[in-house]
Amino acid sequence: MKLIQNRKNWVWPYVALLVFFVVLPLILIGIYAFTAQQGGFTLQNFVQFFQRTEAVNTFIYSIAIAALTTIICIVLGYPAAYFMAMQSFRTPAVMAMLFILPMWINFLLRTLATVELFHMFNLPLGEGALLFGMCYDFLPFMIYPIYNTLQKIDVSLLEASQDLGADRWKTFTKVVVPLSLPGVYSGIVMVFMPTVSTFAISELLTQNKITLFGSLIQRSFGEGGIAMWNYGAALSLIMLIIIGLTSFFGSNDNEDINRQA
Amino acid sequence: MTTRTSIDKRSIWSRILSQGYLWLLLFVLYTPILLIIVFSFTKSKVLGNWTGFTIGLYENLFTGYDLSDNVRVDPNLYRALIYTVVIAFSAALVSTILGTIAAIGIFNLRQRYRKGVMFLNSVPMINPDIITGISLFLLFVFLGISRGLVTVIIAHVVFCTPYVVLSVMPRLQKMNPNIYEAALDLGATPSQAFRKVLVPELWPSMISGFILSLTLSIDDFGVTFFTKGSNGLETLSTFIYSDARKGGLTPELRPLFSLIFLTILVLLIISNLRTSKQIKK
Numbered sequence: 001m002k003l004i005q006n007r008k009n010w011v012w013p014y015v016a017l018l019v020f021f022v023v024l025p026l027i028l029i030g031i032y033a034f035t036a037q038q039g040g041f042t043l044q045n046f047v048q049f050f051q052r053t054e055a056v057n058t059f060i061y062s063i064a065i066a067a068l069t070t071i072i073c074i075v076l077g078y079p080a081a082y083f084m085a086m087q088s089f090r091t092p093a094v095m096a097m098l099f100i101l102p103m104w105i106n107f108l109l110r111t112l113a114t115v116e117l118f119h120m121f122n123l124p125l126g127e128g129a130l131l132f133g134m135c136y137d138f139l140p141f142m143i144y145p146i147y148n149t150l151q152k153i154d155v156s157l158l159e160a161s162q163d164l165g166a167d168r169w170k171t172f173t174k175v176v177v178p179l180s181l182p183g184v185y186s187g188i189v190m191v192f193m194p195t196v197s198t199f200a201i202s203e204l205l206t207q208n209k210i211t212l213f214g215s216l217i218q219r220s221f222g223e224g225g226i227a228m229w230n231y232g233a234a235l236s237l238i239m240l241i242i243i244g245l246t247s248f249f250g251s252n253d254n255e256d257i258n259r260q261a
Numbered sequence: 262m263t264t265r266t267s268i269d270k271r272s273i274w275s276r277i278l279s280q281g282y283l284w285l286l287l288f289v290l291y292t293p294i295l296l297i298i299v300f301s302f303t304k305s306k307v308l309g310n311w312t313g314f315t316i317g318l319y320e321n322l323f324t325g326y327d328l329s330d331n332v333r334v335d336p337n338l339y340r341a342l343i344y345t346v347v348i349a350f351s352a353a354l355v356s357t358i359l360g361t362i363a364a365i366g367i368f369n370l371r372q373r374y375r376k377g378v379m380f381l382n383s384v385p386m387i388n389p390d391i392i393t394g395i396s397l398f399l400l401f402v403f404l405g406i407s408r409g410l411v412t413v414i415i416a417h418v419v420f421c422t423p424y425v426v427l428s429v430m431p432r433l434q435k436m437n438p439n440i441y442e443a444a445l446d447l448g449a450t451p452s453q454a455f456r457k458v459l460v461p462e463l464w465p466s467m468i469s470g471f472i473l474s475l476t477l478s479i480d481d482f483g484v485t486f487f488t489k490g491s492n493g494l495e496t497l498s499t500f501i502y503s504d505a506r507k508g509g510l511t512p513e514l515r516p517l518f519s520l521i522f523l524t525i526l527v528l529l530i531i532s533n534l535r536t537s538k539q540i541k542k
Contacts, residue, residue, distance in 0.1 A: 011366025011378060014359055014422065018381045021419045022388075025396030028403055080286055083279035095283060097529060102290050104525045105297070108482060108501045109518055112510060113293030116308040136290070189387075197389035200482055204505055214391050221395060221487070229399075236395050240388075247387045 029240070032233030037226070045234035055216060062213035063242070066196035069134040073191050074184065076135065077142035085150035096147060099140050107137055111204050125206050133205040134195050142187040149183030150176070192246055197239060213239065294522060301515035308515065319516045335511050341500035345479055348410070348496060352417035353474035357467055359418065360425025365459065367426065368433045382423045390483025393420055398487040408490030416488040417478045424477065425470035432466035
């Protein structure tokens with residue numbers, strides 16, 4: 001009874017769940033990655049990856065595609081978030097809602113609908129389709145965090161900047177942009193991470209013409225059977241490192257900005 | 262940046278341009294969805310091929326039978342729909358309860374431990390679907406647990422609960438901590454104080470955590486794909502995926518998703534109208 005009354009103990013069921021279903025499985029990936037199928041420590045799975053030029057190329061290509069998607073999303077999404085936050089009438093909430101609403105349609109179905117769009121206009125399904133589809137799927141994830149930070153900016157800061165003689169462009173570059181960077185960073189994380197790890201979207205958008213790193217991982221666990229699991233685990237670990245680095249940079253920069261602000 | 266009339270001296274043209282840009286972006290964003298809705302009113306096998314207006318697909322969807330072609334609508338579609346709903350509601354319910362209790366626990370931890378748990382809490386959110394899916398797949402194989410409905414629900418609880426924690430925590434921070442203690446001092450048992458004081462106070466954030474969990478669960482593909490096993494369990498996402506890989510989507514998916522979309526749209530409009538009414542009051 002005492003145990004339950006002390007409310008900090010309420011955290012334990014959840015911590016147990018996290019340890020058992022999040023930490024332990026991640027450790028398992030690590031164990032599989034460094035063992036041979038017959039057991040015993042080995043680096044062979046990683047050696048195998050670096051020896052396959054095709055696999056390494058896919059890896060680099062996936063990162064490039066994800067980076068390009070992220071950049072396009074910033075270029076398209078920042079102005080959208082800015083215009084929404086700038087509106088002086090009461091529509092911004094409705095606008096923000098309109099940008100989120102498409103996410104309620106299953107993303108695979110939306111992706112397939114964009115494929116049909118390409119068919120209708122007789123456009124080839126290749127890199128262009130892949131980039132369009134990825135941006136289409138993840139643009140809202142860029143707009144929303146940027147919009148959120150822009151909306152929270154204190155108007156008096158902008159007024160102060162103008163009172164002190166800065167023109168609109170200077171106010172934008174020296175006040176608005178720096179203050180909105182945390183939103184941009186979380187947008188980058190929210191777009192880059194799913195695009196670098198996706199496997200279904202690329203398959204559907206290019207009809208298997210382009211293979212991304214995610215598909216490589218998925219195939220090692222699907223068609224290859226048990227023989228490929230250790231190799232797949234090694235690939236997953238490489239992916240995890242990329243994800244870890246991205247989120248690390250994201251959170252670090254965020255804290256810096258917060259401290260400055 | 263809401264009241265900017267004093268500093269916003271932009272010309273009418275730049276306003277038109279910025280508005281135009283937003284609507285253009287929205288137009289592109291909605292085109293594929295409109296395509297699905299428009300082509301839910303024709304009976305062609307593939308999207309993009311108009312064969313005349315009919316509500317035949319809607320009839321098929323509701324009767325489960327295509328009278329004109331004398332074939333049944335793929336029964337797996339309905340099973341996938343039911344599984345999707347069952348999984349989403351079970352996972353959201355468990356996540357909401359577990360996440361709320363956890364948030365209360367975290368809130369009462371000392372700063373140092375709180376940071377540790379919050380870091381753990383962020384791991385499933387940062388993990389991409391494919392990593393969560395594969396790591397759980399390896400765990401279930403390692404433990405010899407056969408994959409199926411239960412493993413999918415567990416997996417969904419794993420990636421939904423962190424969001425419930427994050428939605429309940431701010432509410433706890435805003436709440437007056439003395440109310441709970443006061444209830445205890447006035448003779449309430451801890452369980453009474455929990456039910457009559459804490460839960461009503463946290464209710465709105467629990468609801469939004471629940472709805473967020475539902476959304477995440479229904480939209481998930483990657484995690485489900487690796488944890489569903491091969492006993493024929495499909496959710497709508499995995500059904501669409503395997504359908505598309507076989508070539509050609511089940512046409513009845515078009516009316517199904519049109520209806521889902523319109524339902525969400527109506528719900529959002531209603532909730533929006535209600536909040537704007539509350540603001541006016």
